[in-house]
Amino acid sequence: MSEVTIVELSPQPVLGIRKTGAYREIPVMLNRICEFAFSKNIQITGYPVFLWHETTVEEAQKAEVDENADIEVAFPISEFVENTGDEEIKVYELPGGKMAKVVHEGPYEESILTYEKLFFWITENGKRIAGPVREVYLNDPQEVKPEEILTEIYAPLE
Numbered sequence: 543m544s545e546v547t548i549v550e551l552s553p554q555p556v557l558g559i560r561k562t563g564a565y566r567e568i569p570v571m572l573n574r575i576c577e578f579a580f581s582k583n584i585q586i587t588g589y590p591v592f593l594w595h596e597t598t599v600e601e602a603q604k605a606e607v608d609e610n611a612d613i614e615v616a617f618p619i620s621e622f623v624e625n626t627g628d629e630e631i632k633v634y635e636l637p638g639g640k641m642a643k644v645v646h647e648g649p650y651e652e653s654i655l656t657y658e659k660l661f662f663w664i665t666e667n668g669k670r671i672a673g674p675v676r677e678v679y680l681n682d683p684q685e686v687k688p689e690e691i692l693t694e695i696y697a698p699l700e
Contacts, residue, residue: 558616
């Protein structure tokens with residue numbers, strides 16, 4: 543687990559899906575975006591992103607059990623596309639701004655300690671979260687060992 547730092551992210555055009563469901567649907571949703579981008583010759587320019595709309599760990603755990611989590615996933619793309627022709631997949635801009643950033647190394651299921659560290663740092667430094675927390679997946683869990691999975695976690699700050 544890395545130290546928490548403050549970074550500035552630029553706005554980014556993305557190809558994304560947002561729906562209600564269970565977090566286990568994230569890989570399926572990401573695959574759907576990749577297949578769509580390939581079929582439409584849309585260039586993906588970065589790592590997949592998950593936006594966490596629940597505001598507490600407890601809220602997220604309940605949403606997972608109830609299978610009514612607010613799930614948003616996206617891939618950065620090189621430029622805006624006017625109309626995707628798909629009701630589920632949209633092109634939009636992911637906002638930039640000042641973010642608290644920490645890197646989690648290991649299985650996704652064990653990221654709770656990293657989140658606790660991030661939230662503690664935010665509180666201790668008198669900061670407030672100003673939007674959905676983002677996870678950026680830096681490698682593929684099908685290609686690396688679970689302990690080698692790398693996830694950047696960003697919390698937008700006021």
